[in-house]
Amino acid sequence: MTRYLRSFLSIRCLVALTCLALAQSGCKDDENPTKVINPLENPEDGPAAGNPDGKYPIPSAAGTEDVTNPDQMIGDGTAASCTGQLVVDAIAKGGKIVFDCGADPITITLPETAKIYNDASDEVVIDGGGLITLSGAGKRRILYMNTCDQSLTWTTSHCQDQQYPKLTLQNITFADGNSTSEKEYTGGGALWVRGGQLKVVNCRFFNNVCADTGPDLGGGAIRAFDQYEDRPIYVVNSTFGGEEGYGNSGSNGGALSSIGVSWTIINSLFSHNTAVGNGGNPAQSGTPGGGSGGAIYNDGNKMTLKVLGSLIENNEVNAYGAAIFFVSNNHTGNIVIEKSVIRNNAGGSWYPVYPGISMHDDTDIKVTVSEITE
Template identity: 30%
Template sequence: MKSRQIAKLLVPVIAVCAVVFGLGPAASAAEACDPPAPMPVPASGTVVGDGSAQSCTAGALASAVARGGHVTFACGGAAVTIPVTTTISVTRTTVIDGGGTVTLAGGGANRILQVPNGTSLSVRNLRFVKGAAAQSANRDIGAGGAIAGGYKSHVEVVSSSFENNTAGLGGGAVYVGTGSSLSIVGSTFQGNSSWYGGAVYSLLSQLEVIDSTFTGNSTTTGGGMGEGGAIGTDGASMIAAGGRGGEIRVCGSTFTGNTGHGSGGGVYLWAYVPDRIIVERDAFKGNAIKPNDSGSVGLGGGARLSIGPTQYAASGGSVTVDGTSVVSNSGGDGGGLYVDCLPSCTITNSTFYGNSATAFGGAIMGDGHHDDNDTFAENEAGDHGGALWGNKIEISNSVFAGNAAHNPWGQAMACGATATGSHVVQWLTSGRDRSTPCVAQAIAADPLLGPPAANGGSTLTMMPAANSPVLNAGAGCEPVDQRGAARSVSRCDVGAVQRGALAPASPTQAG
């Protein structure tokens, strides 16, 4: 059972004990992102180098990798850069551990590591810079500037960094092909670029991204593409009749200042039924989506999350967003998120602040999503729906404050249409949130929210004041808030954060 499931089961017990013993609302068990099981380290191994920096060459590394097993380095202790002028092929199961001191540099001329079909590679504590895959429609040639995995490969990236890698087709830093698995844990990606998925491109493969950081990655436009400033996916599993589907999971990660064209300034996560997309405890800040040359206005400044049909199935799968902050992103439609909810889409315990769309949906654009315990504040749209734009939306236990749409009629300042749902606080009498109520029985009041701040947990939240009307205004809330703090058993606050609840300690605070 996942730690998040266990934590949710424990919440009622923790809260009841707190009330019985007079302790007030208690903190829930700290919710960490469950990393995938690491690749076992092979018993056999090879050391690159004899203790001197000069002995650590690309040739020595290639010889060690050819043997497979556990590859480590003895380069004298100081940081060392190894120029890799010819792509190194990994033909056996291999774990390469750079010990935090080794940089592999492609010089902007060639890919650094190639993982053939069916092969497994783990890179740990390594730095990859200026790897380059050529401009080619052939993925074997044009995808994965630093690392490219073939059909049914397994690629694992742990505590590593990727800077200024490029690919002509997709995955400026890392690419994996059909039927593969890619896991990324505790790693950083900065300044990588490609045509699709500026840093990472995963094709019909399982993807897990845990506790990682993506900054300033980008896509180029051309041929109607440019999706996914940091990450671009095309399916989570091989499409086949009776398939169970796969999973794309991004947890505890930060996306800042990434730029895409067409869809998904931060990430473009596209899958097929019955795949699952899970985005939890992430932070999207200052990402942007721009039009591409096919005429797309730019969908989803922070992210586009979509599951499409196949010839085998037209429904199924799910999109889940939980415990996430979406702040100051921009796009054409859906400044924060653009969602395609062919399956179910659930957005819970999340904060949307200061996002902007030139057309519709400052925070979110898309039909059919269910929003529970969310906060929408100071989002803007150039046309309609300062916060939300779409049909068949359900909203509960959520708050809207200071959202605006700049159409000449003063319409749809917060929401494009009245949704179903209840227990919503919306500042209907303000100059920005006036006009269309987001639900029929919205509570018209200033929610008195604080600015986005580090209130505990791993993402920014907007703490309501002690006299805020959102306090105790909810019912049937999520068992924990955005920070992972337990909500009251009997009464709960609307919005993403529960005032007075103790948040679990967090090692870092994402933007």
Template identity: 55%
Template sequence: MKPAAVLAALAVVAATLAACGSTEPATPAPVAASATPPSSASAVDRPAARAGLGGPSPSPRPSARPAPAGNPDGAAAVPAEARAVDTSRPTRRIGTGTPASCTSAAVVKAVAAGGIITFDCGPDPVTITMTATAKVRNANGPKVVLDGGGRVTLSGQGKRRILYMNTCDQAQGWTTSHCQNQDHPQLTVQNLTFADGNSTGEEAEGGGGGAVFVRGGRLKIVNSRFVRNRCDRTGPDLGGAAVRVLSQYENKPVYVVNSTFTGGSCSNGGALSSIGVSWVVLNSVLRDNEAIGSGANPARAGTPGGGSGGAIYCDGNEFTVRIAGTVIEGNDANEGGGAVFFVSNNRTGTMRIENSTLRRNPSRGFETRGYPGIFFLGARNPTVTSSRLS
């Protein structure tokens, strides 16, 4: 990528980040949300595994796994492209059958090498303490899959971000002349827990993404948990205690499937945050997350800004959000959208809520009349079917 092209691409991103929508608490005319009782409350060829990160070993003895992530009563259909990736023939394994063999260095090395990655840490649940952030190399892949098998937790110890991918980061390699809109790498995290990630002080690309930060390519999250993650406490547009996403390929959605987000805290977006990115959230749970900034966006005079989207914060121009079979409860926003903050600057964006429950998500500053826990500016009012908002 030529320097002039790079500067042009980054200038476009900077302009996008600066063009965030106003969050003044003016609300649309009252509408009656459709609120009916919900049904629930609450192949590619792959090379053989490579040596050096822990090779093949006998199948471990059966052991009890943690309860599945997500909403067990969620019944939203999951499209094929949103399902877990087949990891029965991994490219590489982390570990050689014992907890001690599963190290931060092994995770960092495997993620940089790319491919289909699994863990061999023994039969019992294990926590890997990350002493460095695992970073995707853009030339490796094109698919990068990290599968914890339901037994692995990656912990940032409250000190660092856990996982990072950025197609426009020169340090990770440029692979196209249009880094902000390329179809690879395609990152999937599945059957994995991310705990105590913290991106506080990270300034690249505007910060955010306490556990996972992604810009470019594609991201998919399946059967995973995000617990007690953090990002900066203030900032008008900074967000995503668990996950921050920018510039997905051709505005294809980030899929979040059968996953749980709890205890996240950030200026905005106590769980998820994005600019100009579409989301499909299926059969998941977002609970007890918080947006703790103050002053909204743009920041009111005398304030640092932030405080919107207790669970989900979405800003930008044309994008969509679909929430189905999902429970969003107990989240809190100092400003707008205790559950969801959605601002489409050019008023083209749309949101659908289907067979879901949104409850007890206080918006302490402002929200859209008739939609408890939601602040929305878009093409039209959110479409709500077979769901309960309270």
């Protein structure tokens, strides 16, 4: 067994290598075949990844990607060999990226924002093996992907709706990202993404921030636009905040913010995130605007938000949507909440149907086997 396999795979995953090779949804727990084994379930450096009570079945499209034959390996088995510049350089080349930085958890501080180049590879997988934290040091955004940014190479004539790059983040932590200095591509303290496809599995987002005022920007952790064929972004077994002192914040959408994007959130945890803007959208007279969506901010037209097997609690806003802000401008969007708990979220107003959820009173919302309370 190589040193990399010892650091990357849990013992239970080693027993089930044939499952990993299939790469349909990661290694499975024999007692619960719908559950992806999570290498961040018992971390020593922060809240675990995912909702501990989440047992919603995970479709194969939402599982981890197979990285048993990586294109790039960062490190030679020691922590010192895993530098921020190596991470930036590897991400620019694309492909399947893994780490060999020793057996202990390690934080790698990036010297600059890592960028996904649209012509580098169709698929980009960044897998931390449950040991890697990428840090923006409270100074910079961690990761940026934009199919319509010419500096990253235009690969099609319809950059806003193209299949690739397909970006998967798995088994990794993003901490202390900060995009407040960004002027053109605002929001997304840890990650800003437009176009292609995004999937997040077994990840944690701690203390990421974006601009703290403004009526239509946000995403303390993730800001997203234009996914291929309007397919949903999957967020699976992941944690945004998780405990006091770990939460993400931004003007809107303390954790997630998007325009025209659908999300499917499975077995994930959102807590202690804050929307710190003031005045809503459009901004009330005399205010800078913002302050909506303590955990999640969705704006656009036809889009779907699915919250499945997840926990949203202890998030806070100044304006609307202590837990969720969902505005479908043409009233075609819908919300599905199943086997989830939404509770103890603070602040805000305009809750026509459920506490903590700001939406039009005619929004199609389906709630099944869930708890939604103040």
